[in-house]
Amino acid sequence: MANYDVIIIGGGPGGYVCAIRCAQLGLKTACVEGRDTLGGTCLNVGCIPSKALLHASHMLHEAEHNFAKMGLKGKSPSVDWPQMLAYKDDVIGQNTKGIEFLFKKNKVDWLKGWGSIPEAGKVKVGDEVHEAKAIVIATGSESSDLPGVEVDEKTVVTSTGALALGKVPRTMVVIGAGVIGLEMGSVYARLGTDVTVVEFLDQITPGMDLEICKTFQRTLKKQGLKFIMGAAVQSVTKQRAKAKVTYKLRKNDKEDTLDADVVLVATGRRPYTEGLGLEALGVTVFPRGQIQTNDHWETDVKGIYAIGDAIEGPMLAHKAEDEGMAVAEVIAGRKGHVNYGVIPGVIYTAPEVASVGKTEETLKEEGRAYKVGKFSFMGNGRAKAMFAGDGFVKILADAETDRILGAHILGPSAGELIHELCVAMEFGASAQDIALTCHAHPTCSEAVREAALACGDGAIHS
Known part of the structure; x- marks a missing residue:
């Protein structure tokens, strides 16, 4: 048995980030993870491997449809599926080994096995019981069942x-x-x-x-x-x-x-909290499986916290990471903060889709007066040069103050472009603030500026 300041149950994005931040703040920290590798669903069977296959298949699409247009001629590549899977597995390995290295660098103990909480202040892993002043549940989520459907992971x-x-x-x-x-x-x-x-x-x-x-x-x-x-x-x-x-x-x-x-x-997915012993502890769980927490991510039981997919809110790795850092700050006696109004969402297809903040539909429901600035990527020189003119940037701003309330992008590198708007919203910027900021030419980011201009006197290139 070992004594810790903090034990985090779960080594996914929320858990491993929380563990590293706790250690950086001077807390003796351990992380419980039953997989053979760290990183949780995201790094092992979620975000990272899916992006590897999305990238590989997009390269195939470019070769089949756009290379010849650019004067790149030759036989179209064939798909070596086993090699593509090997590439995907190599990407997974690089990332999961990286987390293991960070644990060693920051002196975070990896308690290998599946954890449960027999009582407040104690975590059981295998036959060993460890003590901790604070426990963080970061056990993530699993795929939801569908009535009438039996999954075999083959067909x-x-x-x-x-x-x-x-x-x-x-x-x-x-x-x-x-x-x-x-x-x-x-x-x-x-x-x-x-x-x-x-x-x-x-x-x-x-x-x-x-x-x-x-x-x-x-x-x-x-x-x-x-x-x-x-x-x-x-x-x-x-x-x-x-x-x-x-x-x-x-x-x-x-x-x-x-x-x-x-x-x-x-x-969809549902929180994975099986085997933790929450009911016996007196931790409140909502009907859909999420653990109830207060504004400081603490459950009904003092000293037991929960973050990420295990609690309410969007099931996003970066939301879990933010909560992981914030709860580490709280446990260390500092102020933890997550701005839930500025959490972007991205779909990594081609073109990508990215969004942050309010939609038109939610603003209408709220009865809030707003204005819309839009700009098509067909008016963007860089996008057209990449055969990526489909889609547009859409900015929603308050009708009176011009403050940015939401942004939505369908187009090339949308998952990267959205962060300019996230930073703007974090600092309460107006659409005019974006419009008056010089953007390098030619870049896809100019479409964001043009959409901001469209919130005012009008875009230049439309």
């Missing part, structure tokens, strides 16, 4: 199985038009798979700006993805090495089926 898969298929399937049905479904569907569509997305709602990426959603869906359709909207999946039955998806349209109760080599269940 019927979650995102985990989709990252390690034995071969590129001829056909795939994706259940759910959220971030995970669209990213993985996009990967396989570029690799030649016939992809059909089945979504219960009438729009893709629920919660995002509706204008962005509609344009994004049209763009994905042009890339070959098919969509069946407003459809409730009834069952998925396996037939040898294939599967049959039965769904019912909500508008008329018409039932139909789809055959596929692989079915990807991408209907």
Whole structure:
């Protein structure tokens, strides 16, 4: 048994960042992780490996569709799927080993195994019980179940199985038009798979700006993805090495089926807190599985905190990281802060989609007067040179004060461009502040400035 100032349960983005920050603040720190590698879902079977496959498949798309236009001629590359998976695994290894190095550098103890909390101030890992002044639950999330669907991670898969298929399937049905479904569907569509997305709602990426959603869906359709909207999946039955998806349209109760080599269940995620012993501790858990915390991320039990996917809020790695740093500050006796109004979201398709702050729909519901500044990437010289003119930048500003309330981007490098607007919102900037800031030419970031100009007297290049 060892005594610590802090024990973090979970080595994902929230957990490992929290552990490193605690150690940097002079706290004796340990992190419990049962995987063979650190990094949690994100680094092992989520964010990082999916981005590797998105990058590889995008390079294939560029070679097949745009290289010849630029005078780069030759035989189109063929897909060596085992090698692509090996590349993906190498990327995972580099990142997870990097976290292990950071633990050693910062003197964070890795307690290998699965943790539980037998009582406040104690964490059990295997047969050993360790004591800690503070415990942080950072156990992340797992794929949600879908009634009538049995996952085997071979024919019927979650995102985990989709990252390690034995071969590129001829056909795939994706259940759910959220971030995970669209990213993985996009990967396989570029690799030649016939992809059909089945979504219960009438729009893709629920919660995002509706204008962005509609344009994004049209763009994905042009890339070959098919969509069946407003459809409730009834069952998925396996037939040898294939599967049959039965769904019912909500508008008329018409039932139909789809055959596929692989079915990807991408209907969201739920907090993973199994085996922690929360009920016996008296920790309140909401009906959907999230742990209840106060403004300082502390649960009902003093000294036990929770962050990331295990609590309410968007299930995003960077949200968990921010909470990890903030709760470390709180435990060290400082002030921890997370601005939940300025947490960006990104979909890493091509083009990318990024957003932060309010949507038009939420502003209308609030009855808030606002103005809109938009600029198409077709008016951006750099984007056109990269065959990336699809999409636009949209800035929402207060009608009276011009303060930026939200921003939404569909286009090249949207996941990078959004951060200029995040910084602006963090400091309470106006659209005019962006418009008056010199942006290098030619860059895609000029589209952000043009959208800001459109909030005022008008964009220059539209």
